[in-house]
Amino acid sequence: MKTTISILLITFILGFKQLYQEITIEEPEFSGIIILVTSETSFEQLEKQKASTATKADIGAALFGVSKGKGMNMVNGLQSPVRIAEGEKLRLIARVRENDRDPVEVVNIFRMEQDLKKERRTIVTGTVNFNQSTALDIEFIPFEASKYGQSSYLIEVPEIPAGEYAITLDGSRDVFNLFGVD
Template identity: 35%
Template sequence: MKKTLFTLMFMLLGMTTSFAQKVSVPEPEFADQTFLLTSNTEYVKLPRESGVVKTKAGASLYLVGIGKVKTRITLSGPTSSVTVPAGKDVRLIIKAANNSTDPESFINIFPFEVKGKERRAQLAEAGTLSATKTNSLGQISFQAKKYGQSSYYIVIENLKPGEYGISLGDPDKRNEKNDMKITTFSVK
């Protein structure tokens, strides 16, 4: 019991210190831009890459009529141009149209699988003998608070080395072009 209580207190202290740091960087200029904080006063703008949606059926579906069809979003290149050192919290400033909406309702942070010369993440899966699954990007949890006039300060803890993407929905449902734009970074 004491060990569990100590662990819980340690986790809460860690979350508090991530937000207690005095961050003083400007907000991104435009909505949907993301800054990666390299210190409390310095940042790097993360790249936004255009994704391609690919759908592929398994061989068994063609041979015997039973199998699965998977839909994935794919980005060219095996890695992002921006890298975060492993073992550190990832701190982001994401500008939205406004910051009055719960960021977990429209900001998705997810891992990519690297396959050859591309990064990919599964969007949906349908099988002849199984239920259809959609929006299965595998969202990573984060802590967030308002930052400035219309941005969010996001902290992601304990990310394993790999490739990651950030998909930004539109809290006001005005922009449908964002579906294929993915902000990317690597943890190494």
């Protein structure tokens, strides 16, 4: 009986320790850097690109003098070289100016669409109809975050489907930190 209890206790302690292993990665050196945590001791910096802004008009609407189009942000390339497997928990460390604000106000994670013809990734940000423009509600990916080090957040997303994603930080919304899920 004592042996069984001892074995169960040791199993519980080892399982609990594995579940909550502490990450020992140093904070990124500069504000605005986001790294993908690949293990408790290793990481990979996310691909970083400055997004371009563009509009796309409907050719039929242009022929008849009706202004109709959509605004978008885009980055080059069909997919990011930084990849994680679908079903794997996404863990990131984002260095920010100050980590005393609510992380939801500072960090945005969203999915991008692939434009196969032009070999780029895009996100539609608004529409224009006649003389009226509308900002679209971007569907942000929910996440959990906690303070990490002096000026960073540890960001965790339990499940994220396959696709291409971007992360922006407050103060530099035109700089996209990119990764993909296979």
